[in-house]
Amino acid sequence: DLVTHVDVGPNGHIAGVATRDHGVLDADLFIDCSGFRAELIGGALGEPVKSVRSHLFTDRAITAKLPYDRARSPLPSFTGATAHEAGWFWDIGLAHAHGVGCVYSSAHIDDARASEILHAYLGMEPGSVPTRMLEFEPGYRERQWIGNCVAVGLAGGFLEPLEATGIVMIEAAVAMIAEMLPHGGPIDAPAARFNALMRARYDNVVTFLKLHYCLSRRREPFWRDNADRASWPVRLGELIDQWRYRAPGRFDLTLDTETFAYFNYQYVLYGMNEDAALPSGLNRLANAEIADRQFARIRSLGDRAKRELLPNRELLETIGGQEARARRG
Structure with missing residues (x-):
């Protein structure tokens, strides 16, 4: 549904929310989950965003998704975060694609330079993969x-x-x-x-x-x-x-x-x-002897985990299969 109008009463409370498909909704409490649009708290009530850009400089991201070379390529069980000259990259193994984002500060590099940095990270020529631009405050x-x-x-x-x-x-x-x-x-x-x-x-x-x-x-x-x-x-x-x-x-x-x-x-x-x-x-x-024992214990736990735990792709497919069966009843 879409919000078409918000009625704010003289006491500053929301009196009703008009929607496209369900008419006017009234309630004792309205929870604004409208994302960046902030239709109630920002749009209707006018509460501004306090910027923290003086501390956190990044405000944009260019993202791309790359299909895997093989249908069942291994999925990493972690998200990579790698610094670059004006921000950082995220690198996420999704179920059907490889998700990468170049997060950066527009005060330090422009969009064209960010695109160059992203494609260099991917080892690909600029324009060879579809990208999406995101801006945030x-x-x-x-x-x-x-x-x-x-x-x-x-x-x-x-x-x-x-x-x-x-x-x-x-x-x-x-x-x-x-x-x-x-x-x-x-x-x-x-x-x-x-x-x-x-x-x-x-x-x-x-x-x-x-x-x-x-x-x-x-x-x-x-x-x-x-x-x-x-x-x-x-x-x-x-x-x-x-x-x-x-x-x-x-x-x-x-x-x-x-x-x-x-x-x-x-x-x-x-x-x-x-x-x-x-x-x-x-x-x-x-004490080197104590340190060696600690590191050996950590390696042993890691080796045991590799033996006993499912690879990440198999784990996610198992979870997905269980959810699908639950939905079917």
Whole structure:
């Protein structure tokens, strides 16, 4: 169905939503799941998107799908993320095609250069594969619950695809709505609390995303600008200063508003070879014998997984077959 008109009452609440096929809908609570269009929270109620472009520079992507050479080519069980001069590539093994996207900052390279970078990554001539252009504004709405309308998902905000936070943001919003929605009486107080928690959650994701960029030692303008402390969220700078002398820990984060835990920060921090203190327990790994035993155990677990688990394509086909049988009853 399509929304044709939204009637907003004098109290700022949505009085009704007119649709093409189902007429006018009235309700006590409207949940805006209209994606980037944000027809209720943005279109009708006028809540703007707060840009975070000063921290996260990427705002465009060129995507392509390539068929596999063989019908049953192996499917990787992970998504690849590879840096380039002004952003990064995603590389996903889909069931019937190979999905690749070049995410980039339009302030650092133009669309033509991004297309060149994508085709070079693919090892193909420009124009040899169909591509699709996507544009997005990294940001979120500071008030995602206004009156009797709550925005969930893309209607509430979108940052960038480096960490796929869309589903977890939806789950967080739905859980809070279910618990905080009163059975009667005013809803201003729960709405204000919901908005404060969602703002904190988005800000914390921005901080974690920025960590991926700001530690790079690449010399292209995009990466130098990311390494410039002026582009960092204040909280991130404070944490990195502390982590030079101690490891990231659980007391650094307010758990009820976090999408990523302290160990996620450790993975990025140490993976980037940042000058940071190690967790105290890891100091024992200076002993080569202990380290060798740990690595041997990890290899053994990996070998066992390869023996006992289905290849990714077979697993997905099995799941798909089960779902098809369930639909048939």
